[in-house]
Amino acid sequence: MNEIPKTMKAMVTMAHGDLDQMVLHTDWPTPAPAAGEVLIRVKACGLNNTDVNTRTGWYSKAVTDRTTGGAYDTVNEDDPTWGGAPIAFPRIQGADVCGIIEAVGEGVDAGRIGQRVISDNWLRDPADPENMDKTGYYGSERDGGFAEYTTLPAINAVAVNSEYSDAEMATFSCSYSTAEGMLTRANVTSADTVLVPGASGGVGGALVQLAKRRGARVIALASEAKHPDVARLGPDRILPRGPANLRDALGDEKITVVADIVGGDYWPKLIDILERGGRYTCSGAIAGPMVSLDLRTFYLRDLTFTGSTIIPPEVTRNLVTYIEAGEIKPALAATYPLAQLREAQAAFIAKKHTGNIVVVP
Helix, strand or coil: CCCCCCEEEEEEECCCCCHHHEEEEEEEECCCCCCCEEEEEEEEEECCHHHHHHHHCCCCCCCCCCCCCCCCCCCCCCCCCCCCCCCCCCECCCCEEEEEEEEECCCCCHHHCCCEEEECCEECCCCCCCCHHHCEEECCCECCCCECEEEEEHHHEEECCCCCCHHHHCCCHHHHHHHHHHHHHCCCCCCCEEEECCCCEHHHHHHHHHHHHCCCEEEEECCHHHHHHHHCCCCCEEECCCCCCHHHHHCCCCEEEEEECCCCCCHHHHHHCEEEEEEEEECCCCCCCCCCCCHHHHHHCCCEEEECCCCCCCHHHHHHHHHHCCCCCCCEEEEEEHHHHHHHHHHHHHCCCCEEEEEEC
């Protein structure tokens, strides 16, 4: 086992605001695992929208801006996180960890030391794991992985055996669990045709792969410059990001599920093309949270809408079995040093990439 230093490098978010609120510390105290926890030496940590939204306070109902990523003048301090609660600063963010267990707390099998793991990001009450009201998120309700070391409840450190690199493994935790949670909530099967807006992003690409794994027909929407990258994920068809007449672009396709993290002004067109009895599932709104809905479309067409945030406890462990079986693959867009997290997050917000962006200590 490597000697564990008393201090470490960490990118620490000091308050709500712009990118300058993330500050590099070279002498931040290395955490120690409490009872039931493990200490992980971080090998790579992926970026996700939750980190951006929490830093900026975008989750606050006071924020109605169309897009995410900036600093907002109106943020209610009592509801700036995914769960509508305050966040304690300073906070080390970063939820998508791949690393090695270096030490264990009381009650954890010492045989786990040396295991390669990825993070299950949902922090649950061990006595009541299905209770959504008793959940937290890694990197939000407790410090995460934008550091050299991090601690995590042992149950949330999921052992994985794969030849993928550490950076590739750090692309899975948030994006793929979010996508699998959406498809689970919408009960997607091989009988469905799934439309995926924003298919070039981390969650969008994961939706393509995971819906195909379920046997569904998948139609991806993405900027035409990104079509070659999206094609490697295996959709049945790829259309431009926002066709003016979506129905004409789809032709005879019968869309039974829209799996969306985009929202924004285009949203009504997505709802209009759903078949009778179709399902809309959502876990984000990167193009804007405020949308317009004709309720007649909703009820006259017998549609079902499902929001998806807190995923079933088994989802991340299922993902690990898919990874180990070679049924899904990473989509790594770029790797940055941890010290360049601001630059990495700026690139992430710009959305010019395909797949996921990762930082390494």
